[in-house]
Amino acid sequence: MNLFDELDRHGHEQVLFCHDAAAGYRGIIAIHSTVLGPAVGGTRYWHYESEAGALRDVLRLSRGMTYKNALAGLPLGGGKAIILDDGRAKNREALFRAHGRFVDRLGGLFVTAEDVGTTPADMASIHAETEHVAGLEEGGGDPSPWTALGVFRGIQAAAYVRWGSDDLAGRTVAIQGCGNVGSNLADLLSRAGATLLVSDVDSDRAARVAEATDATVIAPSDILGAEADVFAPCALGAVFDDESIPRLEAGIVAGAANNQLLEPRHGAALAERGILYAPDYVVNAGGVLSGGVDILGWSPDEVERRVDGIFDTVVRVFRRARERGVPPSEAADQLAEMHLVEARRA
Ligand code: NAI
Numbered sequence: 001m002n003l004f005d006e007l008d009r010h011g012h013e014q015v016l017f018c019h020d021a022a023a024g025y026r027g028i029i030a031i032h033s034t035v036l037g038p039a040v041g042g043t044r045y046w047h048y049e050s051e052a053g054a055l056r057d058v059l060r061l062s063r064g065m066t067y068k069n070a071l072a073g074l075p076l077g078g079g080k081a082i083i084l085d086d087g088r089a090k091n092r093e094a095l096f097r098a099h100g101r102f103v104d105r106l107g108g109l110f111v112t113a114e115d116v117g118t119t120p121a122d123m124a125s126i127h128a129e130t131e132h133v134a135g136l137e138e139g140g141g142d143p144s145p146w147t148a149l150g151v152f153r154g155i156q157a158a159a160y161v162r163w164g165s166d167d168l169a170g171r172t173v174a175i176q177g178c179g180n181v182g183s184n185l186a187d188l189l190s191r192a193g194a195t196l197l198v199s200d201v202d203s204d205r206a207a208r209v210a211e212a213t214d215a216t217v218i219a220p221s222d223i224l225g226a227e228a229d230v231f232a233p234c235a236l237g238a239v240f241d242d243e244s245i246p247r248l249e250a251g252i253v254a255g256a257a258n259n260q261l262l263e264p265r266h267g268a269a270l271a272e273r274g275i276l277y278a279p280d281y282v283v284n285a286g287g288v289l290s291g292g293v294d295i296l297g298w299s300p301d302e303v304e305r306r307v308d309g310i311f312d313t314v315v316r317v318f319r320r321a322r323e324r325g326v327p328p329s330e331a332a333d334q335l336a337e338m339h340l341v342e343a344r345r346a
Contacts, residue, residue: 027099041113
């Protein structure tokens with residue numbers, strides 16, 4: 001990879017390669033944009049096959065955070081950090097404290113939070129070294145219920161655009177993944193009167209959610225093609241590709257999983273099938289909005305108001321998509337880019 005060409009292509013401002021031999025720590029912090037404010041993004045602890053793969057991941061994820069934060073109306077830029085899980089670290093606390101020291105050196109230019117592979121205890125270790133960390137137990141806490149609320153509002157907005165009413169009573173929603181977000185989403189949908197189909201590779205989780213919400217459990221291999229009005233991917237990314245899109249039965253797709261489209265062209269492929277896709281980073285912004293408690297001093301009421309606003313943002317994205325004749329995924333990118341251009345001008 002030609003690093004500077006790559007940074008140029010996606011507009012990254014700064015990439016830091018961080019190393020602490022004593023802690024067995026190797027990390028990368030990518031700051032994509034600070035145009036709207038300090039770069040905010042989670043820290044991912046993950047085993048990568050190669051350093052190039054790790055770098056590609058952190059560059060892609062940090063850029064995604066700029067778009068997510070911009071469209072969520074946050075006065076925050078986009079960044080991301082990864083810690084390579086390569087068996088070097090002997091002590092988890094020392095590992096995350098080492099990371100915290102590097103975050104601290106940036107003096108607030110980058111604020112981090114929990115992500116795949118990290119826990120609130122890891123955030124507490126980072127916090128022992130720096131103030132620039134969100135999602136602490138004593139602050140905004142678990143972002144998942146907020147993410148679920150945002151996805152719920154996104155589904156309502158898509159229903160409003162598609163069927164002329166945001167009432168989900170009697171609609172069938174298929175949820176892929178009954179984890180932190182999926183289970184909270186199932187609660188909200190069930191209270192709204194929706195009929196639920198749920199699926200998880202962990203059958204105990206699916207059974208627990210089914211019992212609590214009167215849902216029907218579907219095999220993981222069948223959930224994507226299940227007869228439903230809405231498909232809500234709340235498990236993994238890259239769910240929509242050339243093979244899966246033709247199998248979809250739902251008229252609306254809206255879920256929490258990050259990077260649902262394998263490639264950008266799959267946004268167009270969903271639109272060609274007449275499926276209304278509420279872009280992932282628009283509907284799953286509830287989690288990052290809840291970070292406003294720690295980062296921006298917001299009250300929980302303010303977070304709720306902002307998460308509620310995901311409804312209007314999704315409607316705006318669909319409206320622009322229709323007016324411009326582009327898929328919603330592209331319309332969302334355009335709106336986020338407009339925010340950035342305006343902020344740069346200002
Ligand atoms: P989680 O790890 O709690 O839940 C994911 C669930 O999906 C697990 O129960 C897992 O067993 C299940 N799963 C994995 N592969 C599956 C498959 N092929 N079919 C069915 N189920 C499968 O994760 P969480 O926090 O609920 O997040 C869900 C998604 O939303 C992730 O992609 C995450 O990156 C994204 N997200 C989460 C946010 C949050 O606040 N937790 C914020 C923004 C995005």
